[in-house]
Amino acid sequence: MAQDITTDQVTPPTRWWTHIYVQVLIAIVAGIIVGQVWPNAGVALKPLGDGFVKLVRMIIAPVIFLTIVGGIAHLRQLGALGRIAGKAFAYFLTLSTLALILGLVIANLVQPGAGLNVDPASLDASRIATYAAKAHDESLVSFLLAIIPDTILSPLAGGEILQVLFVAILSGIAIALVGEPAEPLLRVIAAAEAVVFRLVSILMRAAPVGAFGAMAFTIGEYGVGVLANLAGLVATFYLTSLLFVLIVLGLVARAAGFSILRLLRYLAPELLLVLGTSSSEAALPNLIKKMEQAGCAPGIVGLVVPTGYSFNLDGTNIYMTLAALFIAQACNVHLSIGQQLLLLGVAMLSSKGAAGVTGAGFITLAATLAVVPAVPVAGMALILGVDRFMSECRSLTNFVGNAVATVVVARWEGALDREKLDAALGRRRPVAA
Template sequence: MLPQSVDEPAERLPFYRHLYVQVLIAIALGVTIGHFWPETGASLKPFGDAFIKLVKMIIAPVIFLTIVTGVAGMRGLGDIGRVAAKAFAYFLTFSTLALFVGLIVANTVQPGSGLNIDPASLDAGKVADFAHKAHDQTLTAFLLNIIPSTLVSAVAEGNILQVLFVAILFGIALTLIGEKAAPLMAVLESASHAIFRLVSILMKAAPVGAFGAMAFTIGEYGIGTLANLAELVATFYLTSLLFVLVVLGAVGWFAGFNILKLIRYLKAELLLVLGTSSSEAALPSLIEKMERAGCRKSIVGLVVPTGYSFNLDGTNIYMTLAALFIAQATNVHLDLEQQLALLLVAMVSSKGAAGVTGAGFITLAATLSIVPSVPVAGMALILGVDRFMSECRSLTNFIGNAVATVVVSAWEGGLDRDRLKAAMAGKPLNPAPGTQEIIPD
């Protein structure tokens, strides 16, 4: 692939036309309506749901086309295997570190200490549905579920892990065919341009989706809900913030970029994630932004989608922190051996719930169900604030995947430092060669 050069700065837009400004205003309006007119706010849930469905509608083809064209664009199977190995080494390292961070913070702060909740007084029915879904998330079921029924059913059903599996195999097949696959590659590239243009159209509805989702969250649960479990929520947010700034910040420093500048570069996507409580809502634009910032297309196509399933830093912090909170609140003492066992179970269950709606809560249920000393019914304690914690989980997961993409690109020698430097400096950049613009900065 030819090296990418920094393009001439694009024409600056008026402030009110920037997506992040529109989403920020929408979030503020949603919070206002949800707080002062809670019934009206709760009734606006369909706006948020509709936008999430619109985005999920095109996630499968975006991932398929991005991975296929990216993998097929590599020079051979050796390149594919090397990038995949580096990506999974990164994912395993930092996902495990996130679990340890949650464990250490929970033992240090002890947010559930002193609540003295009787497990028998908890309403297990509130979490029965999550526990039922978690029961199905065994390692064997997870591995078998990666294989779709047919080649096209993965894309048709929108199962992210199945789409990853099929796309990687299809990309490898095109790589093995070589020059004879050029006509099909041209068709796939054209289809990719069309899909990303469709994304750019759908993203214009992002403020409406963020408005509806935030109005529902505040209207349904109320800001006052936070006060009941304020210490847990505050501990989780501060822990995630420290993980991003200290741990991922150190990783960025070693890789040659500033984490704060990366966050500023992705501000529109982060506000969208905050407003919708879903990192999936910003997946297509993250792919485009990473390519625009100088990460090689083939690496972005492999790292970003797989990271969405296997690099869940925020979810992992949440799991160990929430599990120990429940144990502390119900006066269940866990020694070091039991806590390490809990961590090992969480390492497996966090992968088993990848791509599942409400994955954080379901994964927690799966983890607690295998560690019988901590009551699964204790999840009812945090059910009311889980929506607020979901936003932090999604934000942390999103930033973690952005960092992973830059790091693996640098590690693989597929990072254009000039474009990255320009992006981190906030300079307007035209789309990288061979990509389509999704949303304005």
């Protein structure tokens, strides 16, 4: 993790099996074996994965709060805050649109659902009733109102990312306006941030256990064989996401002066953690720390990363258009160009309205199909069995997209230390922050 790769260059090399990312990789393989050979035991190991994700979520709120408050308070020029936010949201909107379009184009070219000839009336709609109900409860207005917490302290207790972001921004602005009298408070915040990140490094030692439990459950519950019937959709989604990361994000990274492949290598431990737990939240604290170590200003990192977790969901956007057209094709529903563009527009809005909701990808798809009546919502039952496998890819793509966004916005703001970035992404070890 972040603490493991920033050791002094004179530190003697450690044995390969002591690296946390190697342990996570071994745990993933072990989880697959246990889930396949002893499926009942694999299902019983689910609490290990859930427990680790809860441990990480426990620390996310203070990490975000302290990072953002400290970053904004040090900006001093509050006009920079609005400028950074504007650039970040412009980037999010552009890349989200490209992700939706890519999913739409690939679905039309590959036609993963063609030939299934499913009768919508034969589908068990009750299987997706829970997700449809949650989608019905979510709207853009309720989403915006939910950003405002009941009290200034409740976000830290409840762990709602956008509420924490809202309170942290206001607190950072207030400290910046107070100025010099608030310096003692800033020193306390800096000390608390150091303690919190040390706690993160301690919690990350449990990552292999969490990855093992989560992967064992996934394979034990659904089985590798569940992929056979819907292998075309799953393979298409993974390949589309890979194309998006390597080509679209690769070109963005190249324009910003860095290599996407080197960034992926730098974030390999976190990517393995996301893969193992099927949750990008599990790696959020480390992403914040590693982006700072890669030369991005703390104020940029503190604002872009948490916001991107709700508004820059490239993997989820690809999934939405691809899955929607798969369902339409499987049910022999022909969508005109106009209907597909309507689907794209609705998906763009609903992906923001359902941000931060547990199971957001599947819930957002239900919300989108409810607005586009041509595609039967009951068709979601077709992909329910493999959604867990696709959620891993969604999380990985979302994670990489937010890492790229952070570097790009930092570069736009002139707040990127190129020497630190080169050290982080090059052959040398990253310099300590």
